[in-house]
Amino acid sequence: MTLLALNLAGTFAFGLSGALAAIRARLDIFGVFVLAAVVGLAGGIIRDVLIGIRPIALRDWYYLAAVGAAAAVVLLAHPELERVRRPIDVMDAAGLSLFCVTGAIAGLEAGFGAPEAVILGVLTGIGGGILRDVLLGKVPVVFRRGLYAVPALVGAAIVVVAYRAGARDLGFAVAGAATCFALRLAGLRFNLDLPTPAPVSKRLRGLRPRPEPR
């Protein structure tokens, strides 16, 4: 019950971020609904297809309702929402934290090994954002800058290691999600990026990797 509520909150937060991205990219109303659904649901759908089960987002109408509501809120209030990036970033971080943990648990319960379950957790968290960027014709931001996948990786790994060690109580799920959340917020606060290797051709010409404008 609590888990469902948290999952829906995460889906809603991801839906807001997708709908706002759609408006920024000048998509029409249909595109706004689709992008909300893509960011909110695609990570879980990809996970369920890989696991081999019917996607939960298409079994339980709550999830569709959550992204539909997110798109509707954005259509009605996007001028206000575009000004409040920070709260939305926090909600998005909450969504990421929940999804990496629930995704990893879904993988474990479907019988996947530990590294595969971690990957399924990360994919649940970042898959929707990757598909959003691909649909908008951009190289996914999660591959280029910011600290986004690593928090999800750490959160999923905590749950998976605990689970494989026999500790299957909710405490470790909470610990994993909280760690992911804290790392993600720290990354936002301090503008942390992962290192970007410099290609040789640029290096020969004496150029250094130049961060793209945010």
Add this chain to the structure above:
Amino acid sequence: MTLLALNLAGTFAFGLSGALAAIRARLDIFGVFVLAAVVGLAGGIIRDVLIGIRPIALRDWYYLAAVGAAAAVVLLAHPELERVRRPIDVMDAAGLSLFCVTGAIAGLEAGFGAPEAVILGVLTGIGGGILRDVLLGKVPVVFRRGLYAVPALVGAAIVVVAYRAGARDLGFAVAGAATCFALRLAGLRFNLDLPTPAPVSKRLRGLRPRPEPR
């Protein structure tokens, strides 16, 4: 029998549109065949993967033959075909109408709920075109302008509502497809678009949403 013939006609029409898009984008011969297959088959394949069955396009050779024939026709006659946009638009509208209805029925028969079945119908109709645009490096046109997804949505909804009300005869499938077809042709005829919300940053600078050149 009739249904199969109509489905193959829709697949063929979608295949023509994919192959023509490939030629316009300067793809090589292999790319022309792939784009014909993508537009003609990907919507149904995505639907079948989500339903959890073996994709019909890989079970029944008719479908592969239909997109192969479409690619061959385009390779032989594309200078002529590029001049006759209107008949191809009409065939494409027919494909959309058939796919949204057959996709929704497939969803219903696989036990999905009403909103999910509508979504599967729409996805069957528009999925191939979305993947075509992604492969060509463009933001999918169905998210940006024209009246394309809404006709599919209405057509699928008619079938789903009738089916859930117990009316499973072919008449409602025909009504759904015909409505989709009429709406799509009206959208083409009158250049209808859905509203596009204007992002705040542009609005502050006094800019209005500017339609992209068609």
Add this chain to the structure above:
Amino acid sequence: MTLLALNLAGTFAFGLSGALAAIRARLDIFGVFVLAAVVGLAGGIIRDVLIGIRPIALRDWYYLAAVGAAAAVVLLAHPELERVRRPIDVMDAAGLSLFCVTGAIAGLEAGFGAPEAVILGVLTGIGGGILRDVLLGKVPVVFRRGLYAVPALVGAAIVVVAYRAGARDLGFAVAGAATCFALRLAGLRFNLDLPTPAPVSKRLRGLRPRPEPR
């Protein structure tokens, strides 16, 4: 045993090419690992999803280890690797040859028809590279130039025709892979491209298809 070793070598080679592409596109370290995994594993994962089985890349940790090792090698030694294109092209050709054959056999053993099995073989070979290009915002190179899909098509077809004719010994798999490998190397050596049909509008203006700079 030998087959597993060859498959892992192909996965590793594909992983190298993905990781190098990530560095050239200025992705961060996470992006380098993801692109290695995408090129090395996505073709087989798509095939397994279409067949309806749990992806082998998520069942057997060897595959994840192979792409992880490829990414690590590239991160440590990419200045050297960027200078030795030729050996990597040869390893990539070996990966393509193995994947088109093993993919086609997987399709046959899952009960697909001959054309479908050939398509699954080709998709196993080229799917990862297509997804790499999509994630990097480019039109997949396999649709535009070079001789890449056709060798995979010929290799898969040899295995499928032999299998359907009752000849299921390893010799035909070797013959298919060797033919694919030879065709691919010939294509590289002689810079072979498939024909690219010229769109009418360009042709009217007297322009000829111009090969893009390599």
